Amino acid sequence: MSPLAVANSRSKQQLHLSWPDGHEQWLDYALLRRQCPCSQCRAFRLQGTPPLVDARVQVLGLNAQGYGLQLVFSDGHERGIYPWPYLAQLPSYAAGG
Template identity: 75%
Template structure:
């Protein structure tokens, strides 16, 4: 299932996805960077290590890839393509109103 809307806020450091079922998902940039699905980051996590990510990291570019979204981060990391199903399963951040 592909999102019907994609938004990126560098000031709030959040990726916003709107899904066909009406659900809106907010995902923090730093958490997305920590959960990068590229082979290098997955191997790091499989060894029991948590990637050190600066909390100020931002998504600076979004590149749709058909089955998912390539995120380019302000720290230069751009290897991961996040499949739509993977993104849909991530926990949304609590939003403050």
């Protein structure tokens, strides 16, 4: 299931997803960067050394990939494609909090 809408709120440093079931999800940029699903970031997490992420990291670009979303971060990282189900299970902030 893919979201009905995706918005990049740089002022709040969050990605906003509106899902077909009415669920609204606000995902923090730093969380998204730490949870990058690319093979390199996954390997770091499996080794117990998650990527160090500056809390001020920004999402500069969103590239739809059909089954998910590629995020381009201000630290230059852009390898991860976040499948829709993966994004849906990440912790969200209520009402854009």
